[in-house]
Amino acid sequence: MIFQTEVTDYTGDVFKNLGQHVLNTDRIAKHRAVNGSSSSFFYTDRGSDRRRKPMPANCGSTPTEIQTAMDSVLNSNRMPLNVFPGNNTSEDTVERYISYKDFIFATPHRLNAHHSWVTIVEGFKITKLLVDSSLTDLVDFAMTGTTTTTTTSTSTTSTTSTSTTSTSTSSTSTTSTSTTSTTSTTSSTTSTTTTTIAPIDATLLLEDGVDFFRLQVRSAELNLDQTITPLGFGEGAVEGIDWDTINTYS
Secondary structure, three states: OEEEEEEEEEOOOOOOOOEEEEEEHHHEEEEEEEOOOEEEEEEOOOOOOOOOOOEEEEEOOOHHHHHHHHHOOOOOOEEEEEEOHHHOOOOOOEEEEEEHHHEEEEEEOOOOOOOEEEEEEEOOEEEEEEEOOOHHHHHHHHHHOOOOOOOOOOOOOOOOOOOOOOOOOOOEEEEEOOOEEEEEEOOOOOOEEEEOOOOOOOOOOOOOOOOEEEEEEEOOEEEEEEEOOHHHHOOOOOEOOOEEEEEEEO
């Protein structure tokens, strides 16, 4: 069974950060009470590689709560996931099914509580998937077979309006769009073009250690990104893992 809890401490490389997680009870061993209201245990991300050893961790659930999750019956042996291709939230999700035995844990997306990072094992390989489900959605489906998650997609529609005015003594043509205006007359060859960019109003959701930002045009939109180190913007860097999009302007 899977259950949601807060990982408060860990040793080794199984977990990557503290905070809310959805854990797999089949990967827990030797859980015991710590300070009365929390637990310590050993957790494994082992798949086909038997050299991987369980690592110690603490969480905010009691041993009784963990045991209750262990004794619960899954609604199905398979977990449906609405996966963003390439971990790109601008793409439509693709449905994928995984076995619960391959589920390692899930963590929330740092900038969108309705998205989660699901870590699974595929043979010797550990894979991280960005899915259109919250941690609560993942647990709800495991228990009941239903979830309130709605698959999301993003689309942008632009509208351009044009007006033309002319007289018999002089010819004046004015074309206006959302960003550019051009004026010309027959009496002179002078042409003036003005481009205006609307002021950027961004709310920066900064985390500890975030020091680097960039403005980048992707898909005809201006994007404001953040990362912890300059390497986060390097070749092969992945959105949501190495860097995050703060805002998009169109």
